[in-house]
Amino acid sequence: MVDLSNLPYPVPPHEIENIVAFAREPALGVEIRDRRWRLRQYRQCFVGSEMVDWILAFYNILEFRHSDARAKATLVGQELVDAGLVRHVVDKDKPFRDATLFYVFCDDSTDAGDGVPVPGADKPADVDDISDFEVIDLAIRALGINPDVFSDDADGVDDDDADDAPDDGAAGVGDAVRPPVEIKDRKYRLRTYKQCFLGSELVDWLAAELGCSREAALGLAVRMEKAEVFEHVVRGHPIKDEPLFYHLCMPQAGAPSSSPLSLYQFEMTTLDGDAYDFSALHGKVVIVTNIGTRSKLAESRFLQLQAIHELYSEQGLIVLGVPSTGEFDAAEPSSAAEIRSIANSYGVTFQLLQAAAVNGSDAHPLFAWIKDKASSMVGKAFKAPWTMIVFSRTGELIKRFSHTRTPSSMIPLLQDLLLEV
Numbered sequence: 001m002v003d004l005s006n007l008p009y010p011v012p013p014h015e016i017e018n019i020v021a022f023a024r025e026p027a028l029g030v031e032i033r034d035r036r037w038r039l040r041q042y043r044q045c046f047v048g049s050e051m052v053d054w055i056l057a058f059y060n061i062l063e064f065r066h067s068d069a070r071a072k073a074t075l076v077g078q079e080l081v082d083a084g085l086v087r088h089v090v091d092k093d094k095p096f097r098d099a100t101l102f103y104v105f106c107d108d109s110t111d112a113g114d115g116v117p118v119p120g121a122d123k124p125a126d127v128d129d130i131s132d133f134e135v136i137d138l139a140i141r142a143l144g145i146n147p148d149v150f151s152d153d154a155d156g157v158d159d160d161d162a163d164d165a166p167d168d169g170a171a172g173v174g175d176a177v178r179p180p181v182e183i184k185d186r187k188y189r190l191r192t193y194k195q196c197f198l199g200s201e202l203v204d205w206l207a208a209e210l211g212c213s214r215e216a217a218l219g220l221a222v223r224m225e226k227a228e229v230f231e232h233v234v235r236g237h238p239i240k241d242e243p244l245f246y247h248l249c250m251p252q253a254g255a256p257s258s259s260p261l262s263l264y265q266f267e268m269t270t271l272d273g274d275a276y277d278f279s280a281l282h283g284k285v286v287i288v289t290n291i292g293t294r295s296k297l298a299e300s301r302f303l304q305l306q307a308i309h310e311l312y313s314e315q316g317l318i319v320l321g322v323p324s325t326g327e328f329d330a331a332e333p334s335s336a337a338e339i340r341s342i343a344n345s346y347g348v349t350f351q352l353l354q355a356a357a358v359n360g361s362d363a364h365p366l367f368a369w370i371k372d373k374a375s376s377m378v379g380k381a382f383k384a385p386w387t388m389i390v391f392s393r394t395g396e397l398i399k400r401f402s403h404t405r406t407p408s409s410m411i412p413l414l415q416d417l418l419l420e421v
Helices: 013-023 048-058 067-082 132-143 159-164 199-210 214-226 298-315 336-345 365-373 407-419
Strands: 033-037 040-047 086-088 102-105 184-188 191-198 230-232 245-248 267-269 275-277 285-291 317-323 388-391 397-401
Touching: 013 048, 013 067, 040 048, 048 067, 048 102, 048 407, 067 086, 132 199, 132 214, 191 199, 199 214, 214 230, 285 298, 285 365, 285 407, 298 317, 298 407, 365 397, 388 407, 397 407
Parallel strands: 285 317
Antiparallel strands: 033 040, 040 102, 086 102, 184 191, 191 245, 230 245, 267 275, 285 388, 388 397
């Protein structure tokens, strides 16, 4: 039985204001930032389910997955809405929900434009403004991909947006909804290529959907290809605005792998230059994250991961931070001393390893293996620093959390894994 006595309901009026004040703290509160969904931007908002996580943590209730606890925290969230302190980004009358819906804090300085879509953001004049997640969303819609085959979690404004998503289907392609870009078996020189599409037809759809030039549309297709969403049917041919055949990057069952068979066989050195023994991870729940010291998320991510380390390390949790090499931000420090100094400023005591690339031909074998292990997904490339990968006590890759998810959102899963012996 979960003890919910610490979580008051109804919440006294003075305490409601306290909750909001702490929740808006940049480092320790719920994550507030500009978010985009379906190419629409919403200013300085947070996710309903993450607010529920935060309320439970605020009252020192760590049974994040317990339905009674989440239900009571959701009622507290509704009290914030009823008090006029929180509202949905689009519909001010929408109730508070424990879901991936966007909400904003309200105060006397909030004007009617805050939290609503930025005018013209649904069709950016410059496609370079489109984020990596929006590129993936475009690929999902263009090619009829089931979003569940992407391991990274995505933000959403409303569950109604799910109406645009294809139904589940074999190999991640929706059977019930025909994608705008036709995927079918095609023949060339007496050879049949299974379930492929034409590069020129993908460019057609992107140009029409975004109202942009074919050159700009091809640039987006290139980004999809680099994210390992699709590849040429015989490989070695980058996406072109031509009737060439491409198919989704779905690994073949039983394909041989030259990478190590388990997490415990990798070799790395620590940030201080000592050999790190991966075999010591046997029996531990492990988080691996590619840290970005110059990222705008650095402060909140360092602090939350450190808190998780302190809370669960004695129960068998190991946090491994691998600094980025500059592939996401050229300003990332290259010296171990500078990285250590930045981490120390946040009180970090969890294990930091040597800097390593996570994408491309220079990717460290650990990250190449992590992507290879995601055998039921496409778009496997890391999108940004602070992607978090969780392994069980037996070394099984359990889940990959997007950099947009806060470390605290992992706690329910971590608690379940730590209970396993």
